[in-house]
Amino acid sequence: MAQQIQYRTLGGPEVLEFVTVPTPVAPHGGVVVETRAIGVNPIDVKLRSGLRPSPPITAPRVPGSDAAGVIVSVAETGAGADAGADAGAWTVGDEVIVRDAAGAYRTHVPASAAQLVAKPAAVGWNEAAGIGIPVGTAYQALRSLGVDAGQTLLVHGGSGAVGQAAIQFARDRGAAAVATASARNLDRLRELGAIAVEYGEGLLERVQDAAPDGIDRVLDAAGTDEALDVSFALVPDRSHIGTIVVGAKADALGIRAWMGGSPHPLTDEEQAWRREAYGVAADLIAAGRFEVEIAAVYPLAEAAAAQRALASGSLRGKLILDPRA
Ligand SMILES: NC(=O)c1ccc[n+]([C@@H]2O[C@H](COP(=O)([O-])OP(=O)(O)OC[C@H]3O[C@@H](n4cnc5c(N)ncnc54)[C@H](OP(=O)(O)O)[C@@H]3O)[C@@H](O)[C@H]2O)c1
Incomplete structure (x- = not known):
């Protein structure tokens, strides 16, 4: 048998149920991954609460997209119609990261071969499960913005999971990063190599002091009016500003957006x-x-507590669920 977190109605964290279900079978051309760590993301909370619209719930919905674990079964493949739909080179025992899972808060995640990435032995389970949505988003946003060596990137929400990844990818590309956070998290930004700036009143002047030669690109991972207004004052070309939070109003503002409510x-x-x-x-x-x-x-069974902690904003970094705790 397997365990999973599910919900049957939108609502607060209390709608999350911890249930025992039959162990899933590998989907056609895919595998089942026994999870070792599961990433909790803001979108899980937004979907569960209804803050982010989603299709009507017609069957219990398992939250989550990101997990890491060990392949425990691989679908049988046959000839004819099944040819070419096998699980590739994946075999039982492989340590993998699962991306875009159709529900990751569970002990056994069915996945297609295309959703798997090999986990290097040097990467821990929690880190592997923490890559997921935030790291993928940061990497794509920097590529989309064309962040390059010699440029200066402003990251709003630099202490978050996406922001921390963006700072590190910018550094890796030879760009400088100015990043915003609350006072308690400024040291973390400096550890990552960013110029740290506290958000709040006077933000524009503090960023101008931090980057006297100007800002070339902006990644908004905060979504506040302050972050947007400061960005507009610093970067006249709005195609160099991208948001991952307030996508719904990006067209009206003339900025780039990747999901986050973007149509x-x-x-x-x-x-x-x-x-x-x-x-x-x-x-x-x-x-x-x-x-x-x-x-x-x-523990996986305490997913509601993990989501409460995420929504409170009191913790910095990734929240992880342990299915074996
Ligand atoms: N569009 C996409 O594909 C996509 C993908 C991933 C995430 N997202 C969204 O991007 C946002 C960040 O995600 P995450 O995983 O990085 O979240 P997170 O780890 O919870 O980080 C939240 C960040 O927001 C900052 N913040 C809070 N209040 C702020 C304010 N008033 N002004 C400026 N910054 C403020 C926090 O800074 P302090 O803690 O220092 O206050 C922290 O850096 C979320 O809204 C998430 O849903 C979108």
């Missing part, structure tokens, strides 16, 4: 960058050149 789906190239990020980040982590900060690890 425009990611392009094929943007989706490819999000996929590429996993391998790039895993290799950088293994080489000691990239960190996924872990805020806390909760």
Whole structure:
């Protein structure tokens, strides 16, 4: 048998149920991954609460997109219609990262071969599960913005999971990063190599002091009016400003947006960058050149507490669920 977190109605964290279900079978051409760590993301909370619209719930919905674990079964493949739909080179025992899972808060995640990325031995389970959405988003956003050596990137929300990844990818590309956070998190930004600036009143002047030669590109991972207004004052070309939070109003503002409520789906190239990020980040982590900060690890059964902690904003870094705790 397997365990999972599910919900049957939108609402607060109390709608999350911990249930026992039959162990899933590998989907056609895919595998089942026994999870070792599961990433909790803001979108999980937004979807569960209804803050982000989603199709009507017609069957219990398992939250989550990001997990890491061990392949425990591989679908049988046959001849004829099944040819070419096998699970590729994946075999039982392989340690993998699962991306875009159709529900990751569970002990056993069914996945297609295309959703798997090899986990290097040097990358821990929690870090592997923490790459996921935030690292993919940061990598794609920087590629989309064309962040390059010699430029200065402003990151709003630099202490968050996306922001921390963006700072490190900018550094890796030879760009400087000015990043915003609350006072308690400024040291973390400096540890990552960013010029740290506290958000709040006077933000524009503080960023101007931090970057006297100007800002070339902006990644908004905060979504506040302050972040947007400061960005407009600093960067006249709005195509050099991108948001991942307030996508719904990006067209009206003339800025770029990737999901976060944007009516425009990611392009094929943007989706490819999000996929590429996993391998790039895993290799950088293994080489000691990239960190996924872990805020806390909760037992899978306590997913509601993990989501409450995420929504409170009181912790910094990734929240992880441990299915074996
Ligand atoms: N569009 C996409 O594809 C996509 C993908 C991933 C995430 N997102 C969205 O991007 C946002 C960030 O995600 P995350 O995973 O990085 O979240 P997170 O780890 O919870 O980080 C939240 C960040 O927001 C900052 N923040 C809070 N209040 C702020 C304010 N008033 N002004 C400026 N910054 C403020 C926090 O800074 P302090 O803690 O220092 O206050 C922290 O850096 C979320 O809204 C998430 O849903 C979108």
